[in-house]
Amino acid sequence: LLCLDISCSIVININLTMDFLKDLSIDRIRNAAEDVYNQAKPKNEVETRVYEVLSHKNWGSSSTILNEVSRDTHDYDKYPTIAKIMWESLENQRPAAWRVVFKGLTLLEHLMKNGSERCVDDARGHSHTLRNLYNFNYYEGTVDRGVGVREKSKQLVELLGDDERIREERTKARQLREKFGGGMGASSSG
Numbered sequence: 001l002l003c004l005d006i007s008c009s010i011v012i013n014i015n016l017t018m019d020f021l022k023d024l025s026i027d028r029i030r031n032a033a034e035d036v037y038n039q040a041k042p043k044n045e046v047e048t049r050v051y052e053v054l055s056h057k058n059w060g061s062s063s064t065i066l067n068e069v070s071r072d073t074h075d076y077d078k079y080p081t082i083a084k085i086m087w088e089s090l091e092n093q094r095p096a097a098w099r100v101v102f103k104g105l106t107l108l109e110h111l112m113k114n115g116s117e118r119c120v121d122d123a124r125g126h127s128h129t130l131r132n133l134y135n136f137n138y139y140e141g142t143v144d145r146g147v148g149v150r151e152k153s154k155q156l157v158e159l160l161g162d163d164e165r166i167r168e169e170r171t172k173a174r175q176l177r178e179k180f181g182g183g184m185g186a187s188s189s190g
Helices: 003-025 026-040 044-054 063-072 079-091 095-114 116-126 128-135 147-160 163-181
Strands: none
Touching: 003 044, 003 147, 044 063, 044 079, 044 147, 063 095, 063 116, 079 095, 079 128, 095 128, 095 147, 095 163, 116 128, 116 147, 128 147
């Protein structure tokens, strides 16, 4: 009976290991390595926040950190750092890094609604980058992971083409910030 229990335990452990290895791919290893690299390289507070937003982790960023990045866009010296990292996440990614691309689009949307007016102007200047994402494809097995990127990029290009809607979205976002005590002052109007 003891031998049977030991062999069952070994079989269970082997099966668990095989399940773990089955899900382990080169893409997942590269994504994890990129996250470690981004956490380890020297950076200031702004870079740390933006890299946290754009991680490969399987969850989105908190509204708190997104709002902090939005506030940073009102600082003339911080904006170029935010924009550079965000646009790199959208322009130079491997398809397997689809999460980073999607999070980059989510950050851009948040900045267009909550950040400085410069974010909207910058997004218009990069509309070609957003249009290139219309054809973004990545499949994990039979699961289309690129669909969210394609849809979000189309939504943002549509928003950029409608000045009135951008004004409305920025006004709604400002009212929500004021209602919940997160107002950024006069510089956030737009």
